[in-house]
Amino acid sequence: MSLLHVVGKVDGFSFVSSLQDYPFVMFKKIRGMFSNDLSIDLGTANTLIYVKGQGIVLDEPSVVAIRQDRAGSPKSVAAVGHEAKQMLGRTPGNIAAIRPMKDGVIADFYVTEKMLQYFIKQVHSNSFMRPSPRVLVCVPVGATQVERRAIRESALSAGAREVFLIEEPMSAAIGAGLPVSEATGSMVVDIGGGTTEVAVISLNGVVYSSSVRIGGDRFDEAIINYVRRNYGSLIGEATAERIKHEIGSAYPTDQVYEIEVRGRNLAEGVPRGFTLNSNEILEALQEPLTGIVSAVMLALEQCPPELASDISERGMVLTGGGALLRNLDRLLMEETGIPVIVAEDPLTCVARGGGKALEMIDMHGGDLFSDD
Numbered sequence: 001m002s003l004l005h006v007v008g009k010v011d012g013f014s015f016v017s018s019l020q021d022y023p024f025v026m027f028k029k030i031r032g033m034f035s036n037d038l039s040i041d042l043g044t045a046n047t048l049i050y051v052k053g054q055g056i057v058l059d060e061p062s063v064v065a066i067r068q069d070r071a072g073s074p075k076s077v078a079a080v081g082h083e084a085k086q087m088l089g090r091t092p093g094n095i096a097a098i099r100p101m102k103d104g105v106i107a108d109f110y111v112t113e114k115m116l117q118y119f120i121k122q123v124h125s126n127s128f129m130r131p132s133p134r135v136l137v138c139v140p141v142g143a144t145q146v147e148r149r150a151i152r153e154s155a156l157s158a159g160a161r162e163v164f165l166i167e168e169p170m171s172a173a174i175g176a177g178l179p180v181s182e183a184t185g186s187m188v189v190d191i192g193g194g195t196t197e198v199a200v201i202s203l204n205g206v207v208y209s210s211s212v213r214i215g216g217d218r219f220d221e222a223i224i225n226y227v228r229r230n231y232g233s234l235i236g237e238a239t240a241e242r243i244k245h246e247i248g249s250a251y252p253t254d255q256v257y258e259i260e261v262r263g264r265n266l267a268e269g270v271p272r273g274f275t276l277n278s279n280e281i282l283e284a285l286q287e288p289l290t291g292i293v294s295a296v297m298l299a300l301e302q303c304p305p306e307l308a309s310d311i312s313e314r315g316m317v318l319t320g321g322g323a324l325l326r327n328l329d330r331l332l333m334e335e336t337g338i339p340v341i342v343a344e345d346p347l348t349c350v351a352r353g354g355g356k357a358l359e360m361i362d363m364h365g366g367d368l369f370s371d372d
Contacts (some may be wrong), residue, residue, distance in 0.1 A: 036123065037134045038160075039354030040116075041171075042151065044101045045193025045216055045321065047081075047115070048351035049123055052358070056348050057123055061085035062193075064111045065097045074110060080118040089236050103194040103213050104140035104168070105147040109154060116158035135160040136354045136361075138171045141197050142211035166357050168192070168350055169199030170206060172319040174360075175353025176343040180204055185307030186314070189296060189332070190350065191322025193217050196292050198299040200307055208302055212295045216322050218288040219244050226284035231274055233263035244325070247278040250289055251327035251334070289328075293335050300336060315339030319349040 039050040042062070049058040060081030067078045078095050079087060087097040100111035124131035135155050139148055148165055155163045169188050170180065178186040180201050190197045193216045199209040220240040227235050235243075239261055247257040257278040265272040296316070300308060315338055318329060323346040333340045343349050 036131075037136075037358055038120070038123065039136045039138070039171075039351050039358055040119075040155070041138050041168075041348075041351040041354065042101065042112075042116075043192050043350075044099070044104055044195070046347075047119060048348060049119060050348075050351040050355040051123060052355055056351060058119055059348075060119065062101050062115065063088065063097055063099055064115050065091065065095055066111060067095050077114050077118070080115055088238065101194070104192060104211075105143050106150045106154060109150060113154045113157045116154060120159055132159055132161040134162045134164075134358070136164040136166060136358050138168045138350050138354050139165050140195055140211055141167045141169055141199060141206065141209040142195075164358070164361060166354060167199075167206060167209070169197045169209060170201060171351075171353035171357060172197075172343075172349045173199070173201050173317070173353065174356050175349035175351070176317045176319055176346075178317060184314075185303070185310035187299070187303075187311045187316040189292075189316055189318050189323075191215055191292065191318065191320040191325075191328075192350075193321065196295060196320075196322065198295050200299060200303050200311070202307060207304065207307060208299055210295055210299060212291055214288045214291045214295075215320075216241075216244075218291075219248070219285055219322070219325070222284050222288055223248075223281060226280065227261075227263060227276070228266070230280070231263070232266050233272060233274065234266055235261060235263040239263065243276060243281060247276065247281055248285065249278045249282050249326040250285065250331040252279070252282060253327065285325075289331065292322075293332065296332060296336060300338070312338055315341055317341050317343050319343045319346045321347050 036051045041048040045062060047060055047062045048056055051057045063084040064077060065079040065084040065087045066074045067076045069075045084097055091097050098108060098111050100106065100108040100115060106112045120131055120133065137151055137155055139151055152163050152165060169190050172190040173180050173186055173188045176188065180186060181204050183203055186201045188199055194213065195211050196214050197211045200207045220237055223240040223243055224235055227233055243259055243261060247259050259276050260273060261276060262271050262273045318340060323342050329340040329342050
């Protein structure tokens with residue numbers, strides 16, 4: 001009869017090995033002593049890592065530049081993060097700049113694994129041993145079991161010794177300081193790069209949740225399409241993102257902002273400059289904004305009456321990068337009649353909440369936020 005030894009636990013599942021693997025297990029535990037517990041917000045646009053006692057230690061674009069062989073198969077990693085993002089749309093034929101995450105879930109397992117390996121190593125750059133941290137990964141509320149398993153396995157393959165998963169709205173609510181453990185309703189609207197997640201939370205559980213595939217990337221896409229239709233010019237993702245940040249708005253105001261941009265004129269085939277104003281961008285963003293408002297209205301309709309009463313009194317909280325779009329809080333306030341608060345530092349809410357969730361898991365057990 002073989003002796004078994006528990007080597008890890010993931011979402012309540014224990015992994016065991018024979019006693020002959022004991023030296024490997026002990027070495028992994030020793031490596032773990034020199035590793036930091038990590039909370040990872042594995043986003044479509046950016047990946048953030050929070051370390052207990054240190055705060056946000058990494059904030060990089062979720063982009064990897066892969067050097068390919070002649071057959072087009074991955075050969076090696078050329079760049080990751082900021083450096084790789086600068087290569088988008090500028091790479092030669094043998095290098096592909098890839099966004100391995102789509103709509104908050106893994107679209108390319110191999111590239112995601114390489115990206116996580118790189119980021120985990122960056123966080124432990126001062127360690128003399130290969131890191132083997134405990135990792136909590138924030139996942140979209142609508143992620144399937146297959147997608148969750150892919151995220152879990154990717155983190156394990158990247159060197160994690162133990163992996164926990166938490167749904168992003170729950171993590172965002174914790175990061176925003178909402179009383180998630182109390183018997184009162186808290187509503188969070190997390191607008192990321194690929195998805196907008198709306199959730200009502202009470203007693204450490206998600207009472208209602210929905211996810212729509214609208215986020216910062218859809219805003220950028222809407223701006224690109226508007227410029228193509230109205231100016232006959234093609235602009236890239238980076239230019240659209242700059243326009244959104246500088247003059248983007250979700251609600252009309254008396255003050256009009258302008259920006260000078262350059263794009264390739266589709267008729268002439270050469271670069272041309274033109275001026276855009278904030279009213280035009282407001283028009284361009286109407287479709288994705290309507291989708292977000294509809295998701296919020298549906299959540300309020302589906303919410304149990306007692307929790308709806310709590311929300312109408314306390315309001316909803318906006319988190320994620322999309323919450324930074326000018327006057328989005330005012331739009332939602334006008335449409336719903338409910339107070340809307342933009343969380344402090346909304347970009348890092350999910351990662352910070354994951355860090356606090358790890359501490360809560362240590363105190364109360366690994367099944368505290370489990371939806372199994």
